[in-house]
Amino acid sequence: MPSLAPRIDTVPASGIRRVFEQAALLQSAGTPVTMLVIGEPDVPVAPHIGDAARRAWTEDRTDYTPNGGIAPCARRSATSSAERTASRPTSNRSG
Known part of the structure; x- marks a missing residue:
């Protein structure tokens, strides 16, 4: 072996x-x-x-996904996070 x-x-x-x-x-x-x-x-x-x-x-x-993630998922994640923390989303991804 x-x-x-x-x-x-x-x-x-x-x-x-x-x-x-x-x-x-x-x-x-x-x-x-x-x-x-x-x-x-x-x-x-x-x-x-x-x-x-x-x-x-x-x-x-x-x-494989792009290193920056899948834009609609990243936007939704940022929005969801902002809703939970009462802050503005900071994601600037487009697509």
Whole structure:
């Protein structure tokens, strides 16, 4: 069976891995943690999210999103945040 190159130990852990390890330490110490760091949330998927994911898959809309996010989602998120905090949205995304 092939083995890993000896230099593998010199490769630093990724940032997401470090966040995951910190969250796991907090969780093991009894702190409630919602794990979203590795892509496997520990909460049930809301039905409307599952429906949207199935539609995206069926419609072959599974490409990566822009780094700035999806403009309508970013606007809605900013508006929702503003409604909760009684401040103006600061998102300047267009699209």
